[in-house]
Amino acid sequence: MARIGIIGSAGRMGQALADAIAAAGETLSGGIDKGGDPLALAQASDVLVDFSSPHALEANLDAAVAAGVPIVVGTTGLEERHHFLCDDAALRTAVLQTGNTSLGVTLLAHLVREAAQRLGADWDIEIVETHHRMKVDAPSGTALLLGHAAAEGRGIDLAANSARGRDGITGARTAGEIGFASLRGGTVAGDHTVHFLADNERLSLSHLAENRAIFARGAVRAAQWLIGKDAGRYTMPQVLDL
Numbered sequence: 001m002a003r004i005g006i007i008g009s010a011g012r013m014g015q016a017l018a019d020a021i022a023a024a025g026e027t028l029s030g031g032i033d034k035g036g037d038p039l040a041l042a043q044a045s046d047v048l049v050d051f052s053s054p055h056a057l058e059a060n061l062d063a064a065v066a067a068g069v070p071i072v073v074g075t076t077g078l079e080e081r082h083h084f085l086c087d088d089a090a091l092r093t094a095v096l097q098t099g100n101t102s103l104g105v106t107l108l109a110h111l112v113r114e115a116a117q118r119l120g121a122d123w124d125i126e127i128v129e130t131h132h133r134m135k136v137d138a139p140s141g142t143a144l145l146l147g148h149a150a151a152e153g154r155g156i157d158l159a160a161n162s163a164r165g166r167d168g169i170t171g172a173r174t175a176g177e178i179g180f181a182s183l184r185g186g187t188v189a190g191d192h193t194v195h196f197l198a199d200n201e202r203l204s205l206s207h208l209a210e211n212r213a214i215f216a217r218g219a220v221r222a223a224q225w226l227i228g229k230d231a232g233r234y235t236m237p238q239v240l241d242l
């Protein structure tokens with residue numbers, strides 16, 4: 001049985017993850033929240049799963065590296081420097097960072113990449129996400145993941161071609177940009193739609209999460225898969241063989 005340690009254990013995802021670990025027949029080695037000791041947790045675990053805060057990421061990666069255990073990073077709201085930290089840690093241990101651990105979104109990203117490639121640049125791309133009222137980051141990590149997939153399909157750089165929130169006299173849409181819009185309210189676990197809009201026709205690809213169990217199940221699969229892997233960065237499509 002794998003010993004899985006949870007960072008952010010008292011949170012919404014931490015609790016869902018504890019249920020998923022039990023359902024998978026694995027062992028919960030412990031959990032920490034703000035002020036907890038990630039190194040002690042890492043030393044007691046075969047793998048760490050982090051659903052906490054970007055502020056915690058550096059210490060969590062350092063703990064994983066120091067203890068020589070792999071780490072699944074599900075925390076969102078990451079900036080470029082956080083991705084560099086993941087790259088750096090991945091030189092010394094196995095790191096899987098993703099904005100969404102569900103099977104459905106992992107497949108959706110594949111479909112979005114394919115659609116963006118096949119439909120061509122005259123199809124505008126807009127990504128809309130809806131989440132519960134407690135979510136603190138926008139756009140969601142999943143929206144950004146889908147944006148990256150669309151940009152890859154198009155052969156463009158997402159950072160240089162993003163419209164993240166429009167307000168006021170914005171002028172007409174810039175050709176080639178990928179737009180993001182975020183809705184917050186209620187208890188929505190996570191809805192994402194990628195709209196492809198052309199002259200006189202539209203194609204929309206959606207994923208609707210009905211609860212957090214789907215993310216927790218995917219995170220446990222990722223954690224199980226990561227144990228024993230060489231140092232490096234890994235992805236959900238590798239875990240799910242998609």
Ligand SMILES: NC(=O)C1=CN([C@@H]2O[C@H](COP(=O)(O)OP(=O)(O)OC[C@H]3O[C@@H](n4cnc5c(N)ncnc54)[C@H](OP(=O)(O)O)[C@@H]3O)[C@@H](O)[C@H]2O)C=CC1
Pocket residue numbers: 007008009010011012013014032033034035036051052053055056073074075076077098099100101102141215
């Ligand atoms: N990749 C994916 O598939 C998914 C990712 N997420 C992401 O996971 C993260 C957590 O989401 P959610 O569970 O809803 O959020 P919550 O706010 O419910 O939980 C966050 C938890 O992290 C803890 N925490 C905060 N700071 C630290 C720290 N420095 N060290 C250790 N623990 C800390 C909090 O503890 P305290 O209360 O003491 O501050 C809290 O228990 C978010 O970034 C979210 O977007 C969510 C769902 C799926």
Ligand SMILES: O=C(O)C1=N[C@H](C(=O)O)C[C@H](O)C1
Pocket residue numbers: 076077099100131135136139140141142143189190191
């Ligand atoms: O905060 C959440 O709840 C979620 N966060 C992730 C994200 O930012 O995409 C994944 C999921 O949508 C739920």
